[in-house]
Amino acid sequence: MASFQQSTLATHIPNELLVAHITQIHASISKLQSLKPSKQVNALFTQLVKLCTLPSILDIADLPEEVQVMRESLIKLCGKAEGLLELEFAIFLAQIPLPLNNLNLFPYYGNYVKLATLEYKILRDNGVVQPKKVAFVGSGPMPLTSFVLATHHMKSTCFDNFDIDESANNVARQIVSSDVELEKRMKFKTRDIMEAKEELVEYDCIFLAALVGMTKEEKIKIIGHIRKYMKAGGALLARSAKGARAFLYPVVEEYDLLGFEVLSIFHPTDDVINSVILARKPIF
Missing domain, CATH: 3.40.50.150 (Vaccinia Virus protein VP39)
Structure with a gap:
């Protein structure tokens, strides 16, 4: 993990390192029994978002086929998790007074x-x-x-x-x-x-x-x-x-x-x- 921390001090995180860490998180997310909000789910997706918003010079078009396949799978998992998170909060908000004041x-x-x-x-x-x-x-x-x-x-x-x-x-x-x-x-x-x-x-x-x-x-x-x-x-x-x-x-x-x-x-x-x-x- 030291190499990852050191690399973030540079202007951009190297593409190979970035893809390796994202692939690792994808593997962990794929093993989850549920994508409903939980400590584990929230931690993994928070980590993923932080990785994906680091300064990088990555171009998706240049990635090999197996990474493209992983990316498509990850987008679908992210979509499901996002939908479940929104639904949980929306149901909660719908049950409290003045929900629009608590967005x-x-x-x-x-x-x-x-x-x-x-x-x-x-x-x-x-x-x-x-x-x-x-x-x-x-x-x-x-x-x-x-x-x-x-x-x-x-x-x-x-x-x-x-x-x-x-x-x-x-x-x-x-x-x-x-x-x-x-x-x-x-x-x-x-x-x-x-x-x-x-x-x-x-x-x-x-x-x-x-x-x-x-x-x-x-x-x-x-x-x-x-x-x-x-x-x-x-x-x-x-x-x-x-x-x-x-x-x-x-x-x-x-x-x-x-x-x-x-x-x-x-x-x-x-x-x-x-x-x-x-x-x-x-x-x-």
């Missing part, structure tokens, strides 16, 4: 606030100011981005949250029902986004969560579907990942946004995980 109890709430604030700034800087109607695809049981945007940045915007899991939407509805004003502006739709067609033209901006489309093929298919049905001039904000962060989330490249005009690409260097790509469907 900060969620361990990664600060990251969501940073990311949502950043996304709002990117939208505003590119002319998407106070959109009338927004869709968030892959909202889950605790749609923190929608909550933060609706209560702090887009105070008159209507939000439609799409998720394929009705039980997740039900918990989210319970949390929102505690705020009469927000409940008027925030709806939850249980639907696979690939089945949503003409209704997508209603939205000025569509957010695509990082875990919607776990493989490159799925992601490209979903992006193409959204582009086909969304309004001309509408904005698509897709979450991605770069470098070692791509062991946690799928990557969206600029060339995956065929038929879009890419307006902005942002890659974080702090504790925020997701990259942000803003694109616009051309008017002509």
Whole structure:
């Protein structure tokens, strides 16, 4: 372990060392009987996130096939664990008074606030100011981005949250029902986004969560579907990942946004995980 600690003192952690440690954590996570929040689960994922946010010059495209396979497995495990963590906290919040005043109890709430604030700034800087109607695809049981945007940045915007899991939407509805004003502006739709067609033209901006489309093929298919049905001039904000962060989330490249005009690409260097790509469907 000494070599790992010494290496972190350098500007970048060597790629081989980084991949070796991530592979080790993947092996430990794979052996877990459950991915529900627990001391062991939380410790492993905390360690993984810290590793993936260290300064590195890792390029996912350069990794050998066996590491690519491990990465795909790890992304799926991370997605399951994230969903279970959100569900546990959402159920807890739904049972207490004023749940929207206690969102900060969620361990990664600060990251969501940073990311949502950043996304709002990117939208505003590119002319998407106070959109009338927004869709968030892959909202889950605790749609923190929608909550933060609706209560702090887009105070008159209507939000439609799409998720394929009705039980997740039900918990989210319970949390929102505690705020009469927000409940008027925030709806939850249980639907696979690939089945949503003409209704997508209603939205000025569509957010695509990082875990919607776990493989490159799925992601490209979903992006193409959204582009086909969304309004001309509408904005698509897709979450991605770069470098070692791509062991946690799928990557969206600029060339995956065929038929879009890419307006902005942002890659974080702090504790925020997701990259942000803003694109616009051309008017002509």
